[in-house]
Amino acid sequence: MLGKRGPWVWWRAAAAGAVLGLLTACGSGGGADMGEVVIGLTDADGDFATYQVDVTSLTLTRDDGAVVEVVPRSTRLDFARYTELSEFFTVASVPQGVYTALQLRLDYRTADVRVEVNGAALPVAVRGTDGLALETASVTVELKNRNALHLTRDVPSHLLLDFDLAASHQVDLTDPAAPVVVVRPVLLARVNPEIAHRHRLRGQLKDAASGHQFQVRVLPFLRQKGEFGVFPVQTGADTRFEVDGVTYLGAPGSKALATLAPGAPVEVYGLVNRAGRHLRADLVLAGSSVPWADRDALGGTVVARSGDTLTLRGAAITLRDGTATYAETAVVTLGPDTRVTREDALTIGPSGSALGRGAISVGQRLAVLGNFTPPPAPGAAATLDATAGHARLLVTTVSGPVTAVDGRGLVLGVRSLAGYRPAAFDFAGTGGSATQNADPGAYEVDASGMVLNWVNAGDAVQVRGFVAPFGAAAPDFVARSVFRPALAPATTATLRVLWQPATSQPFLAMDAAGMALNLNGAPNVRTIYLNGQALQLGVAEAPRLDVALNGDGAFALVKNGVVTSFDNYEPFVLALAQQMVAGAGVDSLTAHGEWDATTATLVVTGLSVVLGGAQAQ
Numbered sequence: 248m249l250g251k252r253g254p255w256v257w258w259r260a261a262a263a264g265a266v267l268g269l270l271t272a273c274g275s276g277g278g279a280d281m282g283e284v285v286i287g288l289t290d291a292d293g294d295f296a297t298y299q300v301d302v303t304s305l306t307l308t309r310d311d312g313a314v315v316e317v318v319p320r321s322t323r324l325d326f327a328r329y330t331e332l333s334e335f336f337t338v339a340s341v342p343q344g345v346y347t348a349l350q351l352r353l354d355y356r357t358a359d360v361r362v363e364v365n366g367a368a369l370p371v372a373v374r375g376t377d378g379l380a381l382e383t384a385s386v387t388v389e390l391k392n393r394n395a396l397h398l399t400r401d402v403p404s405h406l407l408l409d410f411d412l413a414a415s416h417q418v419d420l421t422d423p424a425a426p427v428v429v430v431r432p433v434l435l436a437r438v439n440p441e442i443a444h445r446h447r448l449r450g451q452l453k454d455a456a457s458g459h460q461f462q463v464r465v466l467p468f469l470r471q472k473g474e475f476g477v478f479p480v481q482t483g484a485d486t487r488f489e490v491d492g493v494t495y496l497g498a499p500g501s502k503a504l505a506t507l508a509p510g511a512p513v514e515v516y517g518l519v520n521r522a523g524r525h526l527r528a529d530l531v532l533a534g535s536s537v538p539w540a541d542r543d544a545l546g547g548t549v550v551a552r553s554g555d556t557l558t559l560r561g562a563a564i565t566l567r568d569g570t571a572t573y574a575e576t577a578v579v580t581l582g583p584d585t586r587v588t589r590e591d592a593l594t595i596g597p598s599g600s601a602l603g604r605g606a607i608s609v610g611q612r613l614a615v616l617g618n619f620t621p622p623p624a625p626g627a628a629a630t631l632d633a634t635a636g637h638a639r640l641l642v643t644t645v646s647g648p649v650t651a652v653d654g655r656g657l658v659l660g661v662r663s664l665a666g667y668r669p670a671a672f673d674f675a676g677t678g679g680s681a682t683q684n685a686d687p688g689a690y691e692v693d694a695s696g697m698v699l700n701w702v703n704a705g706d707a708v709q710v711r712g713f714v715a716p717f718g719a720a721a722p723d724f725v726a727r728s729v730f731r732p733a734l735a736p737a738t739t740a741t742l743r744v745l746w747q748p749a750t751s752q753p754f755l756a757m758d759a760a761g762m763a764l765n766l767n768g769a770p771n772v773r774t775i776y777l778n779g780q781a782l783q784l785g786v787a788e789a790p791r792l793d794v795a796l797n798g799d800g801a802f803a804l805v806k807n808g809v810v811t812s813f814d815n816y817e818p819f820v821l822a823l824a825q826q827m828v829a830g831a832g833v834d835s836l837t838a839h840g841e842w843d844a845t846t847a848t849l850v851v852t853g854l855s856v857v858l859g860g861a862q863a864q
Contacts, residue, residue: 295412296368296561297573298326299359303383304352307396309344317341321354325563325571326412346396351410351434352385359573364423368561368575371418371426378429386432388803388810392818394438409435409801413741414837414855433837433855435801436812448515448526452507452533453477459486459501460525463513479525480515491534492586492637504533512537530590536637543567543619545577545631546641548665549611551673552717555581557607560671562629564619574622574629579615581607582634589640589713591727604638608717609677609685610664610724612641645690645724646709652702656694656722657710657729661687678720685723693722694729702729740842742775742790742849749832749859757824759817761793761851764836775842775849790847792838792854803855806831810855819854826858834859 303321308314361368375381390396414433420426453462459482482488488500495503504513514537517528538544543566547559562577587602607613617636622629643665651658661669669687678684685691692710702708712727746753746768755763766789775784784790794800794816802819804811804826813819827833833856840851 295327296361296363296575297359297563298361298412299323299571299573300326301354301357302351303354304350304385306350307341307346308348308350309342310347310395311344313342313344315341323571325573326410341398343398346398347390348387349390349436350385350387351432352383353432354383355381355430356383360428361573362418362426362428364420364426368573369424369426371428374427374429376429376431381430384430384432386434386808386810388434388436388812390436390438390812394436394812394814396438409853411435411803411837411839411853411855413743413839414835414857417745431805431808431857433803433805433857434810434812435803435853435855436810437801437814445516445529446519446526448478448480448513448517450478450513452504452509452511452513454509457505459483459498461504463515480517480528480531481520481525482528482531486517486528486531487591488531488533489536489588489639490531492536492588494588500531504531507534512539514538536639538565538614538616539567539569541567542616542636543631544614544616545579545619545629546614547577547612548643548667549607549609549613549714550667550671552607552609552676555604557581557613558628558673559613560667564629564631566619572621577629577631579613579617579631579633579638581638584635585633586637587640588637590642591713602640605718606640606716607638608714608720609672609674610643610645611714612643612665614639614641640713642711642727643714643724644709644711645692647690647707649702649704649706649708650689651704652699656697656726657692657699657702657708659690659692659708659710661690664690676718677715677723679718683720685720690724691720691722692724692726694726697726697729699729740775740840740849742792742838743835744774744837745835746833749834751827751832753833753836755789757820759820761791761816762820763791764789788847790842790849792840793848793850795850795852800851801853805855805857816854823856831858833857 301321301323304316306314306316355373358373359370360373361370373381375384411433415431417429417431418426419429448463448465450463450466453464460479461482462477462479464477482497482501484497486497486500488495488503490500490503490507493503494500511534514532515526515528516530517526519525520527535541543564545559545562545564547562549557550560551558557579559577559579560575562574564572564574564577566572581604583604585604587604587606589602589606615631615633615636615638617631617633620630620632645659645661645664647659647662649657650660664672664687672687674685674687675681676684692712693715694710709730710724710726710728711730712725715721715723715725744753744764744766748768750765750768752765752767755765757763766784775790798816799814800816802813802816804813804819804822806826811822813822835857837855838849838851839853840849842849
């Protein structure tokens, strides 16, 4: 039996946001009815190479004033590491009721925050709005009216909180060698949104797996011990397993998992099933396959390879004692005994790895287990000896415009590979000869078996899959999926505008369908981020912000450090208009959505407006 579960909350961090989600209430068996809150974390793409900070408190406030703390202890997390999934954080008991506010507290005193500057990840000075070094920060979110959080017995509710990195930070690169980040936290919140978001559940096996279900004692992020609750998992015939370095599909994986003793480390990836109140797993890692089991772990992107020596960029390092660090560059050494698996590999059985170390090529995202050695001096590369270790190929994304389509696949002009520009890579050795090496200007994607008659030359696409083996190009990349944004030409975008001083006329027009921006008075920050590129807008290039037909999304008004959250554009824009009539000016605006270059329109899915004192124009 998986048993009844209570409210779930997950957390997602982002350039578009960080997330808290999914709550359900259930009876406690005696006394007052209680619910359970599961909290997780993730992050979307942004300019931060690493954003390690301590979450010291997260509280929910009920409409009668009662306050519930849902974080059992201070937890360090890296918002920049969670770009495509949410992580379960904790399970806490919460009394039933209507919750109308929450507060998040962050401790920056030992934070490690770095931003990308001219291709390098530089540590930044973190400051508050007063210009002083920031020690702690907190943000309060009001959950009003239909956006209030209702916890009732056995009725699931879902709370989604985005810690909006783009809106929360102003990066000052006046001195590029010594960047400064000013922090003013902004959170977006939605209750009961429709979302299918992949989650990671990390912890220890509570008991031996039985059939297609088991339970995990939650140990979030880098925790090695502690009481963070228990969460159930269900698997199926399509669930992929890697247990002690051997991969399986379906029932054989469940049997292998059942051989592990209670307390064995596990990491589970999948989607939350609200109705069934469990995590439906698509991937289960267990035993020595878990990075923190008994070795050091390093994750990053291969930017060069020479023989058995890999150079990785953006290395997130987790040591076996649970501490974490970051290295701009790391060198990984492979050997004949290095076990190599792939995140989607389905054909590897008890005989061991079916992949050789030649499968690892330039551009590939990689997770490696081995023995770590820190850099010998500042600026030097860290090293990881994986000669007796384990390397796992992770799903990688390449994006750019299509230059040709044929029966075998696509040819792309690469704009981004694993999140990096082509200039970051040395493609030497990727082909059988120098003339066959991967060319980012004509990057060949094998999409055999896919019907691509909907893709045309000139379309901007994103392809998920794996880089071809080293020395085997072309093709250069093997596709697992091809995605074209709904708008054409279109791309995911973030728009950031800062008016200095705050303005009473931030919009040329504002109505129920959206708003047209007035960029006068915003001389320094009027930037739109397209495919990871920051483009400065001229005053005459002011885009229009449109909303979806139903107006749903994540919207926030920020005033005096308090965030009022809305899940629909109409009440948000009415509240904004009322504030401006009352004399409030607009200090800044951050919007996330899909950019249509032909109409200079951003169709927003998230929008936050920070209010200040109005200034005449």
